[in-house]
Each structure stands twice: as structure tokens, then as C-alpha cells.
Amino acid sequence: MKNAEEILALIRDALPQARVELVLNPSVSAQHSLRVHPADMFAVASFLRENQELVLDYCSNVTGVDWPGKEITEKVKVTKIVDGVEQVVEETVKRTEPGFLEAVYHLYSMKLGPTAPHGPVVIRMRTGNRTDDVSLPSLTPVWRSAEFQEREIFDLFGIVFTGHPDLRRILMWDEFEDHPMRRDYIDPDDYEYEPTPHDEVLKRAADHAKAEVAQ
Amino acid sequence: MAVEPDLKIELGKQGVVVTTISEIYNWGRRSSVWPMQFGLACCAIEMIATTMARYDLARFGAEVFRPSPRQADLMIISGTITKKMAPQVVRLYNQMAEPRYVIAMGACAISGGPFKQGYNVLKGIDRYIPVDVHIPGCPPRPEALIHAFMMLQKKIDAQPLTGEDRPRHLDAAAQGEFPIPVQGAHDLEPPVNRLVWPLPAPAPSGDCG
Numbered sequence: 098m099k100n101a102e103e104i105l106a107l108i109r110d111a112l113p114q115a116r117v118e119l120v121l122n123p124s125v126s127a128q129h130s131l132r133v134h135p136a137d138m139f140a141v142a143s144f145l146r147e148n149q150e151l152v153l154d155y156c157s158n159v160t161g162v163d164w165p166g167k168e169i170t171e172k173v174k175v176t177k178i179v180d181g182v183e184q185v186v187e188e189t190v191k192r193t194e195p196g197f198l199e200a201v202y203h204l205y206s207m208k209l210g211p212t213a214p215h216g217p218v219v220i221r222m223r224t225g226n227r228t229d230d231v232s233l234p235s236l237t238p239v240w241r242s243a244e245f246q247e248r249e250i251f252d253l254f255g256i257v258f259t260g261h262p263d264l265r266r267i268l269m270w271d272e273f274e275d276h277p278m279r280r281d282y283i284d285p286d287d288y289e290y291e292p293t294p295h296d297e298v299l300k301r302a303a304d305h306a307k308a309e310v311a312q
Numbered sequence: 313m314a315v316e317p318d319l320k321i322e323l324g325k326q327g328v329v330v331t332t333i334s335e336i337y338n339w340g341r342r343s344s345v346w347p348m349q350f351g352l353a354c355c356a357i358e359m360i361a362t363t364m365a366r367y368d369l370a371r372f373g374a375e376v377f378r379p380s381p382r383q384a385d386l387m388i389i390s391g392t393i394t395k396k397m398a399p400q401v402v403r404l405y406n407q408m409a410e411p412r413y414v415i416a417m418g419a420c421a422i423s424g425g426p427f428k429q430g431y432n433v434l435k436g437i438d439r440y441i442p443v444d445v446h447i448p449g450c451p452p453r454p455e456a457l458i459h460a461f462m463m464l465q466k467k468i469d470a471q472p473l474t475g476e477d478r479p480r481h482l483d484a485a486a487q488g489e490f491p492i493p494v495q496g497a498h499d500l501e502p503p504v505n506r507l508v509w510p511l512p513a514p515a516p517s518g519d520c521g
Contacts, residue, residue: 285499
């Protein structure tokens with residue numbers, strides 16, 4: 098069984114230009130993954146499939162992850178001239194880290210099967226941001242089983258897979274505009290009737306009742 | 313006008329049958345309700361079990377499941393109604409001929425059930441079409457569906473042929489077609505048909521957050 102480091106070494110040997118890095122999973126499962134630059138993804142995926150030591154011919158799962166942008170407050174020490182004297186002053190700096198979307202693929206080998214099991218081999222790639230730069234290369238030409246799951250990610254997360262043979266919404270209707278699995282999705286206000294409202298639901302039901310009375 | 317039950321029994325002993333038009337009319341209707349053959353989710357499995365030999369819905373005259381809404385009297389909403397499916401359910405209901413009845417079977421059909429807060433699940437079919445009998449349960453047992461069926465038969469039995477409370481199919485002015493919601497950019501439009509769902513319910517007390 099090859100682990101992520103060994104697979105990374107194989108990729109580096111075969112495709113020295115490919116931008117691949119190891120993403121460590123610090124939890125007990127230690128399921129490390131490989132992050133691949135979108136531009137190199139097609140070559141890396143084809144290599145993983147065709148390489149005779151790996152033969153990762155089965156893509157069992159494709160999923161999306163939404164990483165919203167976050168605001169980070171940091172204390173930075175800055176040297177400043179205060180009243181003609183150079184001093185080290187501590188300043189709080191706020192910066193926003195832009196968010197991005199991620200597509201994660203889980204690969205196994207059917208051909209090697211139980212004789213040399215390795216898997217899941219996890220590869221992932223990231224979009225530039227969450228608004229306009231959301232294109233990633235589709236891996237459906239490499240693994241046919243990715244077709245419906247990439248459509249699902251397109252539907253629920255809004256990642257556009259270039260090269261996908263049939264990129265349409267799969268769960269929601271075509272006229273739908275939102276992406277419900279994004280963390281900033283706001284579900285429609287249909288809180289007319291809540292038999293046992295509590296917490297967030299109670300607040301939304303009360304807001305709805307107020308809005309309805311105001312109309 | 314109803315016949316006195318004691319008198320009816322006494323006359324029956326003498327070989328005389330006394331009845332009313334509405335009684336015999338409703339007896340005929342309630343004894344052969346044809347449900348529509350359509351299932352939405354796991355409740356449909358219980359509905360199928362109800363029709364099979366062990367529970368045998370045929371005892372109540374409802375063994376003929378019709379695959380066409382034109383030939384069906386009863387729609388059993390058996391399962392989760394997604395927002396993608398809801399317009400089709402309302403359309404099928406519109407295509408059924410009067411008199412028609414609806415049983416909302418299970419938690420999802422009543423209120424959305426465990427998926428109530430989901431982005432793609434309708435919070436109960438009674439937002440768009442009138443429901444005659446609600447069955448709680450997840451899923452309800454076949455006995456519960458049979459009980460609902462008996463409740464529906466009682467309801468049909470009690471329907472008067474004339475007067476204010478007469479059923480929709482005997483009232484020429486009654487509304488027969490229910491608006492089909494349109495799939496909009498964020499939700500179904502309209503999200504509720506106020507004619508069949510005249511809430512809002514009493515506002516939840518407290519402004520707590």
C-alpha cells in the first residue's frame with residue numbers, strides 16, 4: 098500500500114513541472130491528501146490512472162468544500178517615529194483572507210483490488226475565489242463516474258467544471274440561482290407555520306410574522 | 313333527511329329497505345375509492361404493503377390503483393415532496409376528476425418532517441392543495457393508512473348533497489383548479505396558496521433571539 102508521500106514522489110518523478118503539495122491531516126485517521134494546481138490536474142489525474150504501480154481506475158467520491166473568506170485580526174509590532182523618537186509600537190491590523198471553493202476526489206484501484214489495496218487516495222484542487230474565478234478542470238474525461246458528482250458540486254457549490262460533457266444542475270431546478278451548500282446561503286423565508294419554534298427557528302418565525310403583519 | 317335507525321332495523325326485518333339518496337350515493341362512492349398509483353418516498357413502501365395480502369386494502373374497496381389521474385379518486389401523498397416535485401404533484405391533483413380526495417401520509421407530506429429546514433423540501437403539501445386526512449408517522453404503519461382510509465370513508469359518508477357544506481363537485485361555483493407553483497430563482501413562487509393555507513398561525517410569543 099502506497100501512502101500519500103510515496104504517491105507524491107511518484108508524481109514528482111514523472112511530472113516534475115506539476116505543482117503538487119501534500120496536505121497533512123493532523124487527526125487520528127491521518128488521511129493525508131494531495132493538493133494539485135488546477136492547471137496541472139488533468140496531467141496528474143491521467144498519470145494516477147495510467148501508472149502501473151497505482152492504477153487508480155475508480156473514482157468513488159467527488160465532493161465540494163466551501164471555505165468562506167475570514168477576517169483576521171493580528172497584532173503587529175511596527176517601528177514608528179513618535180515625537181521624534183523611534184519606538185516599537187504594537188498595532189492591530191485587520192486583513193481579510195479571501196475564501197475559495199475546493200473539489201475533493203477519492204480514488205481507489207479496482208484492478209489491483211485486494212492484492213495491493215491503496216486508497217482512498219485523496220486529491221483536491223482549489224478555485225481562485227468564491228465569486229468570479231470559480232472554474233476548475235473537469236475530471237469526467239478521466240473518470241466517468243465523476244460526471245454526476247461534478248454536476249452536484251456545480252449545483253450546490255457553484256464550481257464550474259470546464260470540459261464537463263453535460264454541466265447542468267442535477268438536484269435543484271434550472272431556474273434556481275443560489276448554491277445551497279455554500280456557508281453564506283440564506284434559505285427562503287417560508288416560516289409561516291412552526292408548531293414548536295425554538296432558537297433560530299423561533300427568531301425567524303417571529304420575524305416572518307412581523308413582516309406578514311406589516312404587509 | 314335521515315331515517316331513524318330503530319325504524320330502519322324494524323322495517324329491515326320485514327324485508328323493507330328504507331334509505332335516502334344521499335346515503336346510497338355516498339355508500340357507492342366510499343365503497344370504491346380508487347387511489348392513484350404514485351409514490352414519492354419511503355412511505356410509498358408502506359402504502360404498497362397496505363395493498364398487499366397481509367393488510368389487504370381491497371377489503372375497503374380500494375384495491376384498484378390507477379396509474380392515470382383521470383381515473384383516480386384519491387391521491388395518497390406518500391412521502392417527501394421536494395420543491396422540484398411539488399408543481400408536478402399539484403398538476404396531477406388538477407388532472408384528477410371530482411370528487412377527489414387527498415391523504416397526506418407521513419411526517420414529510422404533512423410538514424416536511426425531518427427535512428423541514430432543508431433548502432429543497434416543501435413544508436407540507438397542504439400549502440398548495442386541500443388535504444382531507446393527515447397521518448402522522450415516519451413512516452406510518454399500514455394500519456395507520458387503513459385507519460386514515462376509514463376516516464376518509466366516514467368523511468365521505470357524512471357529506472350532504474345540498475346546502476352550504478356540499479362537496480366541491482356538487483358546487484358549480486367552487487374552485488376546481490389549484491394554481492401550480494412556478495420554480496423561481498430562490499424558491500417556489502408563490503411559496504404558499506393562501507386559499508388553502510389561510511395562516512399565519514398565531515405569532516410565536518417572545519422576540520427572543
